[in-house]
Amino acid sequence: MRDRDSDWLITYNGEIFNYLELRRELISLGRVFESDSDTEVLLQAWAQWGVEALSRLNGMFAFAVFNKRTGELWLVRDRYGVKPLLWGRLPNGGLVFSSSVASVATDVGAEIDLDYCARGARYKAFELPESGAPFRQVHAVPPGCWVKVQISDAGLDVTEGQWYDLRHAVVKRAATLTSCTDQQLLEECRLVLESAVQLRLRSDVPLAVSLSGGLDSSSIAALASRRVADLKGFTYGAPDAAESEGPVVADFAKRVGIGAEFIWPKFDANELDALLERTFVSQEAPFGGLSVLAQNEVFRTVHQAGFKVLLGGQGGDESFAGYRKFFVVALRDALSRHDPRGAVHFAWSLGLMLLHEARQARMYWQGLSRYSNRRPFEFQLLDWQSPAINLWGDGGTALSVRQIEDVQRWSIPSLLRYEDRNSMSHGLETRLPFMDYRLVELALALPARLKIAKGFGKWALRSIDKGTVPDFIRLNRRKRGFDVTQSWIEGGIGASLRRRIQDHRGALAAHLKPKLDIDRHLTNERLSNDRNLLDEALMLAWLAEPVRAPNRLEPAA
Template identity: 30%
Template sequence: MCGIAGIFHCGTIKPVDPARVERMSNALAHRGPDGSGVWTAPGVGLGHRRLSIIDLEGSPQPMHSADQRAVIVFNGEIYNYRELRRELAGLGAQFRTDGDTEVILAAWQQWGVECLGRLHGMFAFALYDRHKRELFLARDRLGVKPLFMAPLSDGSMAFASELKGLLAHPLLRREADPLAVEDYLAWGYVPDHRSILKGVEKLPAGTYRLLRHDTPPAAPVRWWDVSFADRRKGRTADLEAELLHHLREAVTSRIVADVPLGAFLSGGVDSSSVVALMSEASRDPVRTCSIGFDVAALDETSYADQVAQLFATDHRARTVSSDQFGEIGTLAAMFDEPFADASALPTWRVCQLARETVTVALSGDGADEALAGYRRHVFHAHEEQARLLLPRTFREGVLGRIGSVYPKADWAPRPLRLKTTLLSLAGSGEEGYANALSVTPTDLRRSLYAPGFRREIGDYRAEDRLVALMAGAPARSSLDRAQYADLKFWLPGDILTKVDRTSMAVGLEAREPLLDHRLVEFAAGLPEGLRVRGLQGKHLLKKAMRRYLPAHILYRPKQGFVTPIAQWLRGPLAAEARAISTSAALARTGWFDAARMSAVAEAHISGRSDHSRLLWQMLMLDRSLRHLGVAS
């Protein structure tokens, strides 16, 4: 795993200062502590930081092709590189290294942009073809690896694995995008179609971009998408066997490394499945690690311990507590953009724990999105059934009115918290799912904004992008559309961003076998009943894993990597919650109503409402603004 950076002049050719490229790549040193390199030519410069995983002594980057025609900097892993290498050698390619980077170069020279469909793995790379005088930027199918870009005032396009690489360039503007703030408050992260800084772009997952010296920058081109439009046929037993085959293939392909390797283990279905299949394929005990919390109701380490004992893993665990809040500034700096998924803190801690003994760790991320494992998928499927049964006039006229006056009742038992469900049933499935996925509802966001900021964002509403994505999805049902939105919107923006930044911050490579694209494509074609059945998601996965895992692991209520932020913000962190409304960084923006923010904090601290996610969002926004030094 690595960090890449570079500069390319579009529409002209100007010299590129190697020192500038070096500064950009050195800002990514945490991603690649094992080596570095810079290459420049008229109009182009490429920088690289290396974390050695395969071919430890060889494969330095930037790497040139055997004929010197092409140069590449690459972040990621190609899991089928050995098979591709044999095929390309049969077609006449010559290789000087034993790694996967040179295989990408040869694949480009043999197949051009079509090489992307042959690469199985996670990647973001920049490849310069010296004959064509063009730069080929590409990102993997699901967006496991990131790539930021920014057109600059001198006519160049700068790019880097993280925003901090662009921040090292003196021509980058540090002006906040108000629409990104609206997106951030809605979702808890800045999604891939936007950046916290005006002018900065993210190459979307599953796209590539070709840049030439003699033309303006071309738009990204989509080279992969997932379709839910067709249903797989066959007996359930056969589909179960096929799923298990994909799972095994995905895990075994990702345990190839020339460095120590292990796995994250939460005790949930997904990570436990990965550990089970790793244990099956490995002669030695799998090294596993887990993180617990100082709030007993949210601590799942006992389940992780059970799975570790079941497969005789070499297991280690630690506890995260509220006294680690002092490192929130470090956490904010990892992400550059504001990022408020509170599970980032324990994810960072488990990465630190893993890095003490391994350089590569497999995770269970991706199964919830691919196989409908979130509670919101189950609720959404049942809500859609209700929408089909109830007349639209009744839903809008009766349920909508009741929902608008029904109390929010965060303090009440879950069955009595009907407000969200009633309002969701009153609208479309797409609107309902967007509301279920959002962190801070539209009305609450608008109530926090200062009048001038409301005028600045106008009628822009963050949820509209997700609603449009679902409406245009290649899908047959509302559940399909919800999962499509998760894979295209939520997964790269939240889950994969979290894992990439926290793992790379400690020089750890995280691999996601449950996001193998063949597994994802197979899962997208499963009948709905094999994804959601009753009140359970991931039905077929749980059936397939019954031979490995006990029922109390497979079928216990899903909890997820929940951080006890609500309790902390009412207890040891209450003072931090109260201080948000007077934060200098937030106050300077003029975006928010300080009195309203103070009221929100007091309502949470008193227990009248649960505003923990919103308060955490504001804390992370405050620290990010300090880190970025942006102008509003």
Template identity: 30%
Template sequence: MCGIAGIFHLETAKPVDPARIRLMTDAMLHRGPDGNGCWTAPGVGLGHLRLSIIDLEGGAQPMLSADEADVLTFNGEIYNFQEVRAELSAMGHQFRTSGDTEVILAAWRQWGVGCLDRLNGMFAFALFDHRQQRLFMARDRLGVKPLHYAILPDGSVIFASELKGLLAHPALRRAPDLQAVDDYLAFGYVPDHRCFVGGVKKLPAGHYLMLERGKPLPEPVRYWDVDFSRRARGSVADLQAELLHHMRQAVASRMVADVPLGAFLSGGVDSSTVVALMAERSTQAVKTCSIGFDVAALDESDYARRIAGRFATDHRSRTVSPDDIAIIDYVAAQFDEPFADASMLPTFRVCQLARESVTVALSGDGADEALAGYRRHVFHHGEERVRSLLPQGLRGPVFGALGALYPKADWAPRPLRAKSTLLSLARTGAEGYADAVGVTDYGARQALYSDSHRTALGGYRGEDHMIALMNAAPARSGLDAAQYADMKLWLPGDILTKVDRTSMAVSLEAREPLLDYRLIEFSASLPESLRVRGGQGKWLMKRAMRGTLPDDILYRPKMGFVSPIAQWFRGPLAEQARRIASGSALARSGWFNTVRLSEVAEAHIAGRSDNARLLWQLWMLDKALERVF
């Protein structure tokens, strides 16, 4: 796990100042405390920060091929590098090191762009080919590792693992992307097709970019996609065995490291599954860690201790107060762009705890997206069954009218909160799901915006990209399309961004075995009834783990990391909520109706309504504005 940065002159091979490369890498020193490197040649410069995991002595970067024709800077891990290395050795390639970096160089030499089909891992890399005077940049299939890039006024392209690496370059123009602001308010994060800074792009997951001297900046090329349109055949027992095989292989491949390795353990299904499979393979006690809270409704530590005891792990737990206000500024700054997932705070804390004893930690992220584990997937699956029974021409007027009449009752038990379901059923499946995963809906955003900002947006609506993505998805059903959209937007934009930034902030490598692309491809082919059944998501995975994990772990309600933001904005952050409407960078932006912002803050502080998520979004946006512009 590392950080990378670089400069490539598209037009002519002008000299690259190594000091510029070092400025960019210095902005990301947390990503690689074990070493740094800089390499330049006419028209190109590559920088690297190293967190040593494999081949501790021989893996320094940027790495040159033996004939110095190719140079690579690489962030991530290639889990099957030993198999690829053996294949390349049989073809006559010779290796000077024992790690995965040199394998990428040899794979490029042997297969060119086709090398990406051979690599199983999490990665973002840039490889300069001296002979062709081109720079090849690629990102892993699911987007575990980030890569940002931008073209400068002089025609050069700069790239870096994090936005702060680009911001360190003095020639980058800083102006906010107003559409990205709307995307952020819609979803709580800036998705990968946008960036908070106008002109900056994120290389999409499963894509590569080939920069060639003398040619204009091209569009990224997709080399992998997940296909939900196929259906696996076989008995439930056979498919269950195949799923378990994929999970075992994925965990085993991610246990290779030359440094201490462990796992996050929340006591939920996914992390418990990873720990169980690690314990099955390990000859030593697996190192696990968990965070407990001093609020019973938020605390999962008892479940984590039970799993730790069941598999005899070397377990460490720490109880922290969810009132982690003191670290908000530091953690928010790791994201550069506005990021409103409040679970970033406890995620940072568990990464801190893990780093005290290990350098690599396996997580359970990815199973919910792959196997329909979110409650919204179960609801959407049910709604799609209703939609299939009634045509849109009938559903729209009937459910729309019922939804308009039904009282809004966020305080009521879930079965009585039917307003959102009725309104969702009045829409198409894609429109309903886009609303379900949203944070601040289109109408609420329009009410918040100033007249000038609404005019500048010109009718732009963040949800439209997700709706188009679902409508064009390689899918057979609405559930397929919803999961596909989650993998393209939510997974890289929220979940993986959160884990990457919080783990890298403490120089910890996080690995996600349940995002192995072979496991993802298999899971996407499962019939819907093996993903959602009886009101339960991840049905086949839970069935596969029965007997290994206790039923009360497998079937208990999903909790997740939570921060008490509603209480914060009525207590220690009440004045901060008021400041959002006056005196903040947000208020000065001219994007918002400050009278309306004040009403939102006062209504929440007085307890007349719960506007905590919106206030948190606005506060994180304000902090990003102060940092970046």
């Protein structure tokens, strides 16, 4: 699209949720619109304000704007990297950009970045601001940043800059909360969450919600149900399958008054192999765990049901402190500050949490391996040494600082990649109210006592959800999620991984440990019981064929 009153052209991926408000402001400044699209609003906002327009945007976006007269090309990405934007330099000195990793990698002749792959398999964190793609010559525009390309007869001059600083934004937001009571803080959270959901319900195409049986998706669904008649929710599970979240979702949907669609397919080995391949094609990079496959299947089913937009709960655990590790971080911080009252508060919550979740101790113990640096980690298949990373932070790391690390590095970036690639491969747009920058900044700025209390994380969210989300979800400490690992490995994924690695053993020779017996190391039992090994096998299966033809992905119906 081109702005008729200037020389700016735009190509754009995403949504500007507050485009109506921006449109009215631009009209008041004398701007004339030829359409009702948010693309034109974004283009005119850029023509009016330039880079300063970005702070006014509430949305998920990756766009390029070009001025033919001045030779300026700007590549811009949203605050948290919900939408992808990759670029690279061509052998002839030119530059290419795309939302597709594989597309850029093919054009620039890229080489595998094994550090990216190994770090992701080891720490479950693939995307980092400084390393956002599995190819060395492919660069991701970091979240909240821009890349400016000045085109001239002398060639291309590429500069990079940051337009959004989460740490600064949280400090600034926290300063506005110092005189507020806890009740006022909770009320502010409630209002901002409701606004975030309301903005993301703006749609002229069919819209549904994702249901996982957890607090975050239930919060979004409950609020959306107040504004959308005959709202439909989709979940991976069955109402009579106790090993899934189906029974919880069925009860929730009945109480809140929304329709629930249950996705619980019984795949044979060939279908599981096809699902694995489909997910490799969608992701264009390695991924961790089989839940990414289940997510892909959910999005495929939602699209086939005729929906174009899906609201989800991604981001709540990071912003509101839902992960168990945050209990330890908060306690360590209180102890380092010699705060006895805070230490008792967080120690009590940690003890209650551990007491109620003792049955899940084995799962937590496996998860803790990514946080431990007491002994060197050694890959079982990959001939590579992954650098040691301290995911805990220092003993005096404040809770909000460690949460920001998850938003920017260790959690959100990879989860957003899984979500966006899976959904867009099926022509489905997922919208995430918990990633609204106003809510992220507010939640991170809350005092720690409103994040962890009475043995619960996300205490602020649980508090404002009272009367909105049923207590059997609001006060539940356990969440099952997409846990399909053992049944799918035994049903065919294990055999598929072994075959893929064996068939491409020659191509993988430089990455594999010498004299490795694949069949002995990758038994179904070992893959089911060792998630680190499973992630390593998934990484190698992707490395066997890192650029897969898009036409191998079944077309969206």
